[in-house]
Amino acid sequence: MAADIMLRRLVANKAREEGLATRKDILDRLKLAEERALYEIYMEQAESKAVSESQVEAIARDEYKAFPEKFTKPEEVRARxxxxxxxxxxxxxxxxxxxxxxxxxxxxxxxxxxxxxxxxxxxxxxxxxxxxxxxxxxxxxxxxxxxxxxxxxxxxxxxxxxxxxxxxxxxxxxxxPVLRPFDEVKEALMESVRTRMRGEVRKKIADPLRDPATIKIDADAVRRAVSK
CATH class of the missing domain: 3.10.50.40 (Chitinase A; domain 3)
Incomplete structure (x- = not known):
């Protein structure tokens, strides 16, 4: 991992020395990359604040109790x-x-x-x-x-x-049929709840910003960035 980071850094320095960082099409791509990184950082921080492990486990336990059929091993037979x-x-x-x-x-x-x-x-x-x-x-x-x-x-x-x-x-x-113990399904169930809660956090942030009246897109910059 450290070697990969160092290699990327060295190649990036060479790119700067050759003037790539000042080209208009490259600047467009760099801007998109920065926005993508900031988007993920912002969302991850929002998720971290809104989603606690105690909440996740409590919801997981409630779902386990409410829908036991989802966690029940079906009847089985053994035959020759x-x-x-x-x-x-x-x-x-x-x-x-x-x-x-x-x-x-x-x-x-x-x-x-x-x-x-x-x-x-x-x-x-x-x-x-x-x-x-x-x-x-x-x-x-x-x-x-x-x-x-x-x-x-x-x-x-x-x-x-x-x-x-x-x-x-x-x-x-x-x-x-036998109900599997909560501890047996806990990890997978909590991951499902965690993913759902994180999605809800992102949706709550994104939906108010999706109003077309509030979004301005530089179509030429996007086209230049994705075409390279």
Missing amino acids: HILFRACGSDRTASRALAESVLEKLRNGESFEELAQKYSDDPGSGKRGGDLGMKPKGTMVPEFEAVAFAMKKPGELSGIVETNFGLHIIRFEERQA
Whole structure:
């Protein structure tokens, strides 16, 4: 950072020595840069005076209490599956294999071992078909409808068809919706409130100054500055 500042300063000095700082088009650009910097400094100081961290946290806590649904983790289910992709155009063979594996499961054979052996989902297959915890909206609709309808750990589905192929699903567990602690969402929520409050401060300053009758623009200077 310090090296960058020094380099900019040295190059700026060279620009002055070569007379760039006295050219009309460069002066226009310098004026715009100065106004932009002063604008930001003024707004930042106004924000600093008007927006306190205690206010931000108080508003954040009020919003957390008023809209708990925004901060609630949705219901999730954990399931295992065995996937049978269609063998080319021969869906009959895939279904026959799926039905035979389903029969093995109903006869008490290990879901995990059969998933490792037969599943065409390489990721979950290595984990015995385990898909981990999943909220609604993260699975294909046909699969999700069955997974969320199941109730008892160890419960088996029939054969479920999706655009990925045929699935056998085993229900593992369900987690009810849970309100996340304030401390868990505090930082992001306060940043949202802080940004909104800063925007309101800037708007309060800017709106009275936007009256066309009070604004005079040197269009030629702006055109010269932005064209360089």
